Amino acid sequence: MTTPSGYMNMAVPIMIIWLLIILSLCSEAIPEYRYHVCPNTTTFTPNSTYQSNLNQLLSSLTSNFTRDTGFYNISVGQDPGTVVYGLFLCRGDVTITVCQECLTTEAKDLVEEYCPTEKVAVIWYDHCMVRYSNESFFGRMDREPTVILVNTRETADPFQFDQLVQVIVSMNDTVRRAMDASTVKLLTVP
Template identity: 40%
Template sequence: MQSLKLIAPHLFFFACLFYVFDPTESQNIIYSYCDTGNNYTSGSVFEQNLNLTLTSLASNASLTGFSTTAIGQNPNTVYGLVLCRGDVSQQDCQACASTASIEIIKQCSNNNKEAAISYDNCLLRYSDRRFFSTVDSSPKLMLYNVNNVTEPVVFNRQLGNLLRNLSSNAASSTSKFSAGQTNFLDFQYINAMVQCTRDLAGNNCSNCLQDIIRYIPQCCNGKEGGQVLSLSCNLRFEIYSFFLLSSPPPPSLVQPNSTSQDEKKSTSKVIVFVAIPLAATMVVALIVCCCFFWRNGKKKRVDTDPDQEGSMATLDQWNSYGAIGSSAAG
C-alpha cells in the first residue's frame, strides 16, 4: 500500500503527459469530399481495386511524402493520390496516410467512385477518372481566424508579397512546398506556407496557387490567419508560428520562439525515460496538468493567442467560411 502511494504521483504525471503529447491530436479531419454522382457496387471489381489502391497509397506515402497509383482495367480502374504536408516527418506522414485510407471509406460510405479526405498532415484522394496533372483549384474549404489584425492595409500588402514569393518557390521546387515568414509589425511576423500536389507541372502549380490566393479577400480579409484548401493546392497563414520544421525554409526572417513537433516528441521521451526524484516529479506533474486545463480552456474560446501552436486540432477556434461540394468534419 505504501509503495502504491509512492508511485501514484508518477502515474498521475505520466497520464497527464500522455494527454499533452497525444499523437492522435493532429488526426482530426479538416474536410471530406464525396462525389455523389457515381457509385460502385459492393463486392464489385471496382471495390476490390479501390481497396488495393488505398493499401498502396498508405504503404508508399512515407517514402517521399507523395504517391500516385492506378490499379485495374477500364471501366474499373481506380486512380489514387496521397500527399503529405511538406514539413511533416516520415512517421507522421505514414500515420496520417494510414488513417486517411481507412477514414475515407467511412466518410464516403455510399460507395462513391470519387472522394477525398484532408487532414492537417496529409491529403488522400481517389477517383474512377484519371486526374493526375490536372488542376482543380476550386476551394473545398476556407477557414479564417476570428481575430482581426490591427493594421489591415500593411498586413495585406506584406501577406501578398510573402505568398507570391512562396508560390514562386513552390512552383519551381520538386517538393511543390514552401514556407516562410515576413515582418508585419515590430516583433510580429506573418507566417505562411503553400503547397501543390507533386504531379502538377510548375506552371500549373503556380496557376493553382494564384487561383486560391484570390479567395483570401472573400474568406480572410483583415484576419490574423486563414486557410484555403483545394484538391490540387492549399495555403495557410498565421501571425504565430505553426511550422512543423525546426525552422521554416526561405524566404524567412528570424523565427520567433517555436517548438517543432519532433522536438516535443523528443522532449516527451526524455521526460518519460529519465528518472525524476519524487518531489521534482510532483512539481512537474502539477505544471503539466495546469497546462492541460489551461489548454482545454483556451479551446473553448474563439480568440487565438499568437503564441499558440498552429494545429488544426484546434478547429473549434476557427469558423468555416464555406465548403464547395464537401463537408467538414472535426
C-alpha cells in the same frame, strides 16, 4: 522552516506537471478531420472489381507513406470503368509516423464512413489528404472540388502576421504588374 513533509507536498505537483510536459512533447499528433467531398454522381457496386481495385489502391497509398516527398500517386486496374486513380499528400512539416497515421485514418474513414460506394472522393485532414477517382486527374489542374477552410484561432503575434500579409500582397502586386506590362523596354549599350 519547511518540514520534510512540506517538501513532499510541493514535489508531487511539480512531478505531475513535469510528467505532463514530457508526455505532451513525446506524443504524436492525432489526425484531425477537416473536410471531405464525394459527389454522389458515380457509385460502384459492393464486392465489384472497382471496389477490389479501390482497396488495392488505398492499401498501396498507405504502405508508401515513407516517400521522401510526402506524395505518392498510383493507378490500379486495367479495364476501362474499373481503373482507380489515387494519390496522397502529407504536409511537409509532419513526421513519417504522423503521415502514416493520418493516411491510415483517412483511408479507413473514406471507405467506411464518408464515401462507402462513391467512385470519386477527396478527404482532408490537418496533416494529409487522399484523393481517388475513376478518371485520371494526374498532371491536370482541377479547380473542383474547392474547399475554403477558415482558421478561427488567434495569431500569437498579430503585428508579425500583418507584416507577412503585407509582404505577400506586395509580391502579388509586383507579379501582377509584371504580367500586365504591355511593352517591355530593352536597354541597349551603345
